[in-house]
Amino acid sequence: MTMQGHALDLARDKIRGTGARMTAPRVQVLAAMLGTQRVLSHRDIEDMLGAARLDRVTLYRVLDWLVEQGLAHRIAGRDRVWRFSATGEAHxxxxxxxxxxxxxxxxxxxxxxxxxxxxxxxxxxxxxxxxxxxxxxxxxxx
Amino acid sequence: MTMQGHALDLARDKIRGTGARMTAPRVQVLAAMLGTQRVLSHRDIEDMLGAARLDRVTLYRVLDWLVEQGLAHRIAGRDRVWRFSATGEAHxxxxxxxxxxxxxxxxxxxxxxxxxxxxxxxxxxxxxxxxxxxxxxxxxxx
DNA sequence: GTTGTATATGCAACACAGTTGCGATTCCGT
DNA sequence: ACGGAATCGCAACTGTGTTGCATATACAAC
The missing domain is CATH 3.30.1490 (Dna Ligase; domain 1)
Structure with a gap:
């Protein structure tokens, strides 16, 4: 939980840094990405959020926004599914x-x-x- | 037309070489791929066939079969669309x-x-x- | 040539990723 | 606390690709 708390704080910081609105979906999604080394698909993130479920479309839009802001990177797999990662800038x-x-x-x-x-x-x-x-x-x- | 005729003959030869059945859809699709340098999507091929339109599913299956036989290669684009090419073995x-x-x-x-x-x-x-x-x-x- | 049969085709219905439009909600500066 | 722009959530849609099954057909055996 300390780990997740840290990821939440970090997510909030990063989102605040963009100057745009800080909303629950953005914080949750970015925190989930920061809390793992894995590269996550839309579906992966939906599953991870579990209780705090949010609308599919909102998740797509949050992911797009994170990429736009440079807080996440999007990569294409051979299964025609986008995957996202928040780790570093090297992706x-x-x-x-x-x-x-x-x-x-x-x-x-x-x-x-x-x-x-x-x-x-x-x-x-x-x-x-x-x-x-x-x-x-x-x-x-x- | 000579060009296309050549592609048709070549396609027939290659299909005969597999030992499997020679069917109109297979010949048409492979000929279309052999007749161009481009890397074609399912949609591209549908459009090219035009008059000789064949079922969507058949086209998917023919493409899978061609890849299976080593007569075509499949590559993934960033737009989550498969593209196919019959040229050479280097893909x-x-x-x-x-x-x-x-x-x-x-x-x-x-x-x-x-x-x-x-x-x-x-x-x-x-x-x-x-x-x-x-x-x-x-x-x-x- | 006819015939038999495994194989391939065509149709319908489905699965899944991702998008668009729009009304309702919410963040945040004032 | 308020107002308005930004964001969310819902519904409906698009497009690519898949599955199941009945029908048609290539081709080998006769």
């Missing part, structure tokens, strides 16, 4: 590993997308580089 | 560029995913590496 530049069986996503901190030498077709303006390794995670390996 | 190892505005996907032939040094968490078994650069393509750059 734009490092790679991820996604398990083909349980769908879980892990961060590959040592794998920087910047280390990839780019040569794009003429006229293309790159914005982000996403690097995803798929396979089986330790728990799903037989 | 598993090279990167792609996706335009944030029109959704189009281009191949980055010179960018090999193999050139990325991997260091995965213990117990993880990598199967595929996907490398996608997002941004604006030449046509969508104002």
């Amino acid at each position: 734009e530049t490092h790679g991820h590993f996604q398990c083909n069986r349980c769908g879980k996503i892990l961060c590959l901190d040592e794998l920087s997308a910047h280390s990839v030498p780019l040569r794009l077709p003429a006229g293309c303006r790159p914005e982000r580089t996403e690097l995803t390794v798929t396979g089986l995670c330790a728990e799903c390996t037989v | 598993e190892t090279h990167g792609h560029f996706q335009c944030n505005r029109c959704g189009k996907i281009l191949c980055l032939d010179e960018l090999s995913a193999h050139s990325v040094p991997l260091r995965l968490p213990a117990g993880c078994r990598p199967e595929r590496t996907e490398l996608t650069v997002t941004g604006l393509c030449a046509e969508c750059t104002v």
Whole structure:
């Protein structure tokens, strides 16, 4: 509970820092994300909130807002589901590993997308580089 | 028409090579994919077939089957839409560029995913590496 | 050529992620 | 405490992809 209390305080601080309104959904969602190392899907967060259930649409909008504010990052998995993470600023530049069986996503901190030498077709303006390794995670390996 | 005729013949050859049944939907879809350099979505292919329209589900199943047979490759875009390509065997190892505005996907032939040094968490078994650069393509750059 | 049968197709209905419109609620500066 | 803009919650919708099952068909055996 101390952990969660800390995550709540941190979430509040971060939200206050944006200058926008501080609402219960925003605090709860950001705290949930700050309290874990995992990369969470919309569904994961719904399940985590449990009692403090909030509307699906509100959750989508909170997630969009957090990404907009730079408080979270959104990454795409092979299962066509967005996943979100509040940890650090590095999610734009490092790679991820996604398990083909349980769908879980892990961060590959040592794998920087910047280390990839780019040569794009003429006229293309790159914005982000996403690097995803798929396979089986330790728990799903037989 | 010569071009398309060639694609049709090639498609028939490849399908015959699998030993499975040669059906009109399979030939049409594979020919459509062979006749273009683009990476096509389900919707793209539906539009291309036009007159020879076939059932949505059949198209999904044909695409799955082509991937299963190794005659096509499936890649995931950020818009949660699968895209397919019949060109070569290299799609598993090279990167792609996706335009944030029109959704189009281009191949980055010179960018090999193999050139990325991997260091995965213990117990993880990598199967595929996907490398996608997002941004604006030449046509969508104002 | 006919026929038999495994295989593939087409239809209907469904599952799930995500979006839009809008009226009701709530945060927060005054 | 109040007022108004920002946010929430509900309902209805879009789009991609899936499942179950009856019908049609490729192709091999005759």
